[in-house]
Amino acid sequence: MIQEDTLKKVLYIDLSKKKFWVEERTDLFSQFIGGTGVAIKLLHENCGYDIDPFSPENPIIFAIGPLNGLFPIASKTVAVFKSPHTGNLGESHAGGRSAIAIRMAGYGAIVIKGRSDRPCYIAIHSDKVYFKDATTLWGLEEGVSAGRLIRNQEPGAGLRTIMRIGPAGEKMVSFACVTLETYRHFGRLGLGAVFGSKNLKAVVVSGKRDLKVTNFKEYKEVYGELLAQLAQSDKMRKYHELGTSSNIMPLSFSRGIPIKNLLTNELQEISNISGESFAEKHLGRRVACSHCPVACIHLATLRKPYEDEPYFYRTVYLSYDYELIYALGSMLGVTSSEGVLKLIEVVEDMGLDAISTGVVLSWITEAFEKGVISEKMTEGLIPQWGNVDTYIEIIKKIVYGTSEFFNDTRRGIDYVSSKYGGKEFALTYGGNEMPGYHTGYAAHIGYLFGARHSHLDSAGYAIDKEAMVRPLNEEQIANKIISEECWRQILSTLVICFFGREIYTVDVILRCLKLTGYNISKEELLKIGQKIYIDKYRFKIKSGFDLSSLSLPKRVFELPSSIGLLKKDFADRIIEILREKIKSLL
Amino acid sequence: MPVFVRDSEKCVGCLICMFACGRAHLAVGLESSCIKVRSQGGISRGFSVFVCRGCEDPPCARSCPEDALIVRKSGGVLLKEDRCTGCSYCVKACILDAIGWSTIKNKPVICIQCGECAKSCHYRVLEYRRI
Ligand code: SF4
Ligand code: SF4
Ligand code: SF4
Ligand code: SF4
Numbered sequence: 001m002i003q004e005d006t007l008k009k010v011l012y013i014d015l016s017k018k019k020f021w022v023e024e025r026t027d028l029f030s031q032f033i034g035g036t037g038v039a040i041k042l043l044h045e046n047c048g049y050d051i052d053p054f055s056p057e058n059p060i061i062f063a064i065g066p067l068n069g070l071f072p073i074a075s076k077t078v079a080v081f082k083s084p085h086t087g088n089l090g091e092s093h094a095g096g097r098s099a100i101a102i103r104m105a106g107y108g109a110i111v112i113k114g115r116s117d118r119p120c121y122i123a124i125h126s127d128k129v130y131f132k133d134a135t136t137l138w139g140l141e142e143g144v145s146a147g148r149l150i151r152n153q154e155p156g157a158g159l160r161t162i163m164r165i166g167p168a169g170e171k172m173v174s175f176a177c178v179t180l181e182t183y184r185h186f187g188r189l190g191l192g193a194v195f196g197s198k199n200l201k202a203v204v205v206s207g208k209r210d211l212k213v214t215n216f217k218e219y220k221e222v223y224g225e226l227l228a229q230l231a232q233s234d235k236m237r238k239y240h241e242l243g244t245s246s247n248i249m250p251l252s253f254s255r256g257i258p259i260k261n262l263l264t265n266e267l268q269e270i271s272n273i274s275g276e277s278f279a280e281k282h283l284g285r286r287v288a289c290s291h292c293p294v295a296c297i298h299l300a301t302l303r304k305p306y307e308d309e310p311y312f313y314r315t316v317y318l319s320y321d322y323e324l325i326y327a328l329g330s331m332l333g334v335t336s337s338e339g340v341l342k343l344i345e346v347v348e349d350m351g352l353d354a355i356s357t358g359v360v361l362s363w364i365t366e367a368f369e370k371g372v373i374s375e376k377m378t379e380g381l382i383p384q385w386g387n388v389d390t391y392i393e394i395i396k397k398i399v400y401g402t403s404e405f406f407n408d409t410r411r412g413i414d415y416v417s418s419k420y421g422g423k424e425f426a427l428t429y430g431g432n433e434m435p436g437y438h439t440g441y442a443a444h445i446g447y448l449f450g451a452r453h454s455h456l457d458s459a460g461y462a463i464d465k466e467a468m469v470r471p472l473n474e475e476q477i478a479n480k481i482i483s484e485e486c487w488r489q490i491l492s493t494l495v496i497c498f499f500g501r502e503i504y505t506v507d508v509i510l511r512c513l514k515l516t517g518y519n520i521s522k523e524e525l526l527k528i529g530q531k532i533y534i535d536k537y538r539f540k541i542k543s544g545f546d547l548s549s550l551s552l553p554k555r556v557f558e559l560p561s562s563i564g565l566l567k568k569d570f571a572d573r574i575i576e577i578l579r580e581k582i583k584s585l586l
Numbered sequence: 587m588p589v590f591v592r593d594s595e596k597c598v599g600c601l602i603c604m605f606a607c608g609r610a611h612l613a614v615g616l617e618s619s620c621i622k623v624r625s626q627g628g629i630s631r632g633f634s635v636f637v638c639r640g641c642e643d644p645p646c647a648r649s650c651p652e653d654a655l656i657v658r659k660s661g662g663v664l665l666k667e668d669r670c671t672g673c674s675y676c677v678k679a680c681i682l683d684a685i686g687w688s689t690i691k692n693k694p695v696i697c698i699q700c701g702e703c704a705k706s707c708h709y710r711v712l713e714y715r716r717i
Contacts, residue, residue, distance in 0.1 A: 216614075
């Protein structure tokens with residue numbers, strides 16, 4: 001790395017003592033580049049393997065990489081922590097203004113430890129760090145936005161990030177998210193709950209600086225090429241135009257979109273919630289993360305009348321994408337776009353992870369139908385496919401409810417189904433709820449073995465798509481899952497948004513890295529990716545993750561996927577191969 | 587040949603123009619950028635772009651006590667850095683908020699009317715126009 005680069009600076013913040021200090025970690029950033037590579041090292045250093053995720057010892061680690069602030073679509077921040085949802089590795093990525101703000105503030109990583117005795121928020125403005133009182137921001141009612149209040153208090157408009165939690169985070173719902181810039185999230189695995197456990201309402205970061213490159217002329221050239229490709233390339237069109245929600249219809253034709261907890265492949269009127277319908281009826285604005293020209297964030301408008309006052313309306317803007325329409329639409333049998341948007345609104349207001357929330361609701365609905373849970377437990381609410389109003393009430397109960405059952409739902413359905421039954425149809429993978437692809441073996445097994453149990457770990461749906469054309473055997477599927485996940489570690493060290501992955505090929509990445517003072521070969525780069533992957537698995541296993549007990553939910557085998565009905569013995573063989581491969585790497 | 591804001595309603599807030607302006611000032615990053623993009627009080631309300639319109643009779647130059655801002659024939663101003671004392675009067679004089687500030691140099695960042703910001707905007711929010 002370039003010697004003067006501030007990337008090597010790690011900002012440590014102790015919420016208990018209200019102290020902060022900076023350490024230069026050239027060792028970490030030169031070996032593991034940045035982002036997820038540095039973050040996982042910092043997690044090993046700062047997080048005891050057997051600690052309670054809600055204890056003050058659980059660190060919150062944010063990390064960025066050398067390409068952030070230098071190249072377009074290098075726009076993401078990696079967050080790692082011990083997950084209260086799964087009990088092992090918590091990792092989530094988000095964009096918004098965060099990555100550029102942290103880079104411009106002059107850091108490569110931020111480590112937050114301890115617990116504040118009162119609600120507080122942290123404001124980081126370049127080399128200054130302030131601990132601010134947030135007692136009045138805690139427990140705010142809907143309608144008052146903590147984000148807006150903080151916006152008015154803090155400098156750095158336009159360039160700063162404001163990461164904050166909602167009621168779900170305050171109440172430590174294990175799948176609470178952290179919201180950035182209103183529309184972006186560290187969604188999965190419960191970072192919001194870890195914020196809540198620390199009495200940390202928000203983190204604000206801002207700064208402004210110039211960075212160094214090894215050769216300015218070449219830098220400008222590479223930058224220009226990347227920008228042109230991002231604008232013109234067909235590879236980007238899907239994100240540009242309809243956004244990821246363009247996948248709703250194709251995946252519905254191929255039976256790849258999960259519907260009603262995977263009870264059926266049929267959903268009449270699914271076209272009402274397609275990307276095309278959303279664009280036509282609701283698309284109100286497109287926005288982008290800092291330093292990304294793609295602008296994949298699609299904001300829908302929802303016009304809501306005031307019930308008690310005629311001729312008064314309010315218009316809310318809500319971001320939507322494929323995963324949200326799946327989790328709060330098809331999975332719940334909701335086929336009106338307004339209905340999906342109303343659910344998105346309450347999920348945003350509460351500060352929950354949308355995917356987990358949708359899958360929790362779909363499990364509750366089926367469990368209720370099957371008599372696994374009763375009306376008494378749901379405090380009189382009767383969940384029903386497609387019934388948006390009841391779902392809204394249930395979401396609020398998950399956060400605010402006082403009954404034992406709703407208390408339990410705050411820990412996700414792995415826990416709830418272990419306690420009440422209904423495991424066969426609890427769609428969880430390593431404790432995390434299912435993403436929106438029932439495309440074949442690779443999708444499901446990818447969630448199961450992905451270090452963060454996300455569809456983004458190895459993009460199994462893309463492997464399934466390949467398998468639809470040319471069948472793959474067990475060994476091939478297993479190999480593809482691991483090599484894709486290893487490669488993605490590189491993207492998330494830099495930290496490039498996965499939507500730019502087809503443009504950031506190995507050669508492009510090596511050129512960019514050279515300009516930031518990293519002279520490494522292709523082989524070395526791939527080796528680093530694999531090392532990071534192994535390091536993540538080491539953390540998981542040391543914190544109690546058990547490879548031998550991993551299995552797929554029974555439901556997965558009961559309904560045809562995009563590649564047909566899945567066979568358990570075939571899946572089991574892939575699982576066995578992956579187990580052995582991972583063990584041999586450790 | 588200044589840059590005009592054609593339609594800020596289309597602005598997605600990507601800041602690509604700010605980074606382009608940095609490069610136009612031979613830098614990497616945002617410190618040496620004079621164009622600004624800010625949300626209109628929350629992202630859902632969209633963005634505003636603040637960029638120099640190359641005034642023919644520039645108030646920024648008139649406000650400079652050191653004559654460090656030279657009026658260009660085609661509009662806008664040129665910064666004579668050695669004369670500038672870093673008083674920031676010019677920043678306040680520009681009602682468009684189109685002057686940047688480098689805290690490192692403690693000097694203003696002045697638009698050089700190069701059009702790089704407009705050329706790199708994918709959404710044609712900005713237009714580089716001959717007048
Ligand atoms: S014209 Fe050039 S100097 Fe002026 S704002 Fe645009 S990029 Fe910056
Ligand atoms: S900086 Fe402002 S006052 Fe000066 S020429 Fe540009 S727009 Fe006019
Ligand atoms: S900051 Fe420099 S250019 Fe601006 S008014 Fe003061 S002396 Fe003149
Ligand atoms: S490049 Fe265009 S769309 Fe992006 S922030 Fe600038 S003006 Fe807005």
